[in-house]
Amino acid sequence: MNTTKKAFLNIAVLFVVLFIFSSFLGWKIIKEESISTSSEEGIRMLKSIEEMIDKNKLQQVLKTKSIDDNYYKELEGKLTQIVDKNKLLYLYTYNMDDSRNGLEYGVVANSFKDGTLDTLGMDIASTDVTNEMKGALEGTYSTSGIIDSEEWGKLMSCYIPIKDDSGKIIGGIAADIPQQEIFNKAFKMLSKIQITLLLVCAMLAIAAYSFIRKNITKPVVELQKDLELISEGDFTKQVNQKLLNKKDEIGLIANSIENTRTSIQNITSNIKEESILINKLVDEIYTNVNMLTEEVNDIANVSENVSQGMEETTACMEQIKFDSTVLGNAIVEIEEDAKSGVDKSNCINESFSEFKNIVSESKENLDNVYSEVEVNLNESIEKTSRIQEIIKCAEMISRISDQTKVLAINASIEAVRAGEHGKGFSVVAEEVKELAEESKKVSSLIQERTNSIVASVKGLANESSNILEFLDKKILKDYEMFLEMGNQYSHDCNTMKELFDNFFKMTNDLNESINSIGNSINDVVLVTNTTTEGSVGISVNVNNINVKFKDIFEQIENTKSKSDMLKSLVADLKI
Structure with a gap:
């Protein structure tokens, strides 16, 4: 059963209960009012009769107990007229008997007509004596209330005292007044009132149903549909502007939902x-790392060539050392070898210069890539911090839901206090409470999805930071080491060139400097061996760089997968 039907059913039940209650209460009030009115009229009538009675003559009648007394006949006639006129059941006087232990009848209406003339002075049966009758002889004006008689139906007995001129009570007057006609009139009056009330209740029920359906049920159902769309990831539908313009709790909830929808829509678009x-x-980093890998491989090839050149140089130096023993006989050969050594030194120096330039250029490119990636990554991470706005909005919905739930509970409490009149408001409060609970569930779902997105973004940021840290601490340091080694190689090559120049210039003095040349050749051999070891070290470092680049590729792939996962999380959201 939907909310509209529930509201209509509860309003109908409320007004039915109200109608039944008002009928019962109205009947009770009208009944009591009718009884009270009848009682007052009976007392007034008896008072007028009491004023009409000649107390002295009545006392004489009660003393003689003679039905032939003229005043008895006169008073009996008047009482009979009053009975006929007012449709009374009985009207009579009574007084204490001579022993003053009981009561006896006095003048009774319709005595001559009914042939009950023997009632004058007759003792009243103790079962017929009531407290009201006794109270009248003590000066009390009273009625018996409604009496149900099998013979006469509903009736009421009224009693007042009869006082003489001195105020002494000489007896009492009693009248039995029929109440059935009064009850019938009261019931007819109640029926008219109830018909009018029924029409009013029906109109009020229709008006209340229309008001609740228009101002509460319909907006709540519309907001529920908007929340269902948001929970399904559809943020394209805007909340009805009429609901946003409301100044009550419905308007507050509508604005909160719209703000949440807009914030999530913007953040999802940014993500x-x-x-x-x-x-x-x-992709750019992947391309640049591929280029770096190729350049490093080129460096490895150059290093291998240098190593081979150093091996050849070492062999040449060994040959020079061997030939130095016969230097005196091979000056020309030594001179040619020295010239060849100069050429090879120049070649080596050029190779090292080219290697140095390549490494410097590679380092500069890597520095530029590192700086650019670091700036872009920081900007991306800073932008993703807007996800926190989703969490704040979800928390705001949760707080509003809690407040709405508290208001619903308070409304339920007030409805309980109001009793039957507050049942309709209790239903409305229950619906608001259900809306608050559903709003809270939706806000929890938004927080869970947002926390998942935040976790993915943090993971992506950490992986990217690890890549930058690896580039900064490993690759750039290795490039600096390459440059230092290149400078050392260049320095060694210049030294070799100077040595070979000296060889070439000092060919004429070679015989005198043979021992010095031998020592120099030993130094050259040592340097070439060192250069060879350095070239081997470069090859090893290049291999290590290749291994590190593989790690970089893996981290890049991991970063890309994290980014794709983040993208897939928001891919299904409609904005």
């Missing part, structure tokens, strides 16, 4: 854009 940008940066 999609940033994911595309991150993927683009990852």
Whole structure:
């Protein structure tokens, strides 16, 4: 059963209960009012009769107990007229008997007509004596209330005292007044009132149903549909502007839902854009690392060539050392060898210069890539911090839901206090409470999805930071080491060139400096061995760089997968 039907059913039940209660209460009030009115009229009538009675003559009648007394006949006639006129059941006087232990009848209406003339002075049966009759002889005006008689139906007995001129009570007057006709009139009056009330209740029920359906049920159902769309990831539908313009709790909830929808829509759009940008940066880094790998491999090849050249140089130096023993006989050969050594030194120096330039250029490119990636990554991470706005909005919905739930509970309590009149408001409060609970569930679902997105973004940021840290602490340091080694190689090559120049210039003095040349050759051999070891070290370092680049590739792939996962999280959201 939907909310509208529930509201209508509860309003109908409320007004039915109200109608039944008002009928019962109205009948009770009208009945009591009718009884009270009848009682007052009976007392007034008896008072007028008491004023009409000649107390002295009545006392004489009660003393003689003679039905032939003229005043008895006169008073009996008047009482009979009053009975006929007012449709009374009985009207009579009574007084204490001579022994003053009981009561006896006095003048009774319709005595001559009914043939009950023997009632004058007859003792009243103790079962017929009531407290009201006794009270009248003590000066009390009273009625018996409604009496149900099998013979006469509903009736009421009224009693007042009869006082003489001195105020002494000489007897009492009693009248039995029929109440059935009064009850019938009261019932007819109640029926008219109830018909009018029924029409009023029906109109009020229709008005209340229309008001609740228009101002509460319909907006709540519409907001529920909006929340269902948001929970399904559809943020394209805007909340009805009429609901946003409301100044009550419905308007507050509508504005909160709209603000949440707009915030999530903007953040989701930014996440999609940033994911595309991150993927683009990852692709650029991947391309640059591939280029670096190729350049490092080129360095490895150059290093291998240098190593081979150093091995050849070492062999030449050994040959020179061997030939130095016969230097005197081979000056020309030594001179040619020295010239060849100069040429090879120049070649080696050029190779080292080229190696140095390549390494310097590679380092500069890597520095530029590192700086650019670091700036873009920091900007991307800073933009993703907007996700926190989703969490704040979800918390705001949760707080509003809690407040709405508290208001619903308070309304339920007030409805209980109001009793039957507050049942309709209790239903409304229950519906608001259900809306608050559903709003809270939706806000919890938003927080869970947002926390998942935040965790993915943090993971992506950490992986990207690890890549930058690896580039900064490993690759750039290795490049600096390459440059230092290149400078050392260049320095050694210049030294070799100077040595060979000296060889060439001092060919004429070679015989005198043979021992010095031998020592120099030993130094050259030592340097070439060192150079060879350095070239081998470069090859090893290049291999290590290749291994590190593989790690970089793996981290890049991991970063890309994280970015794709982040992108997939928001791919199904409609904005």
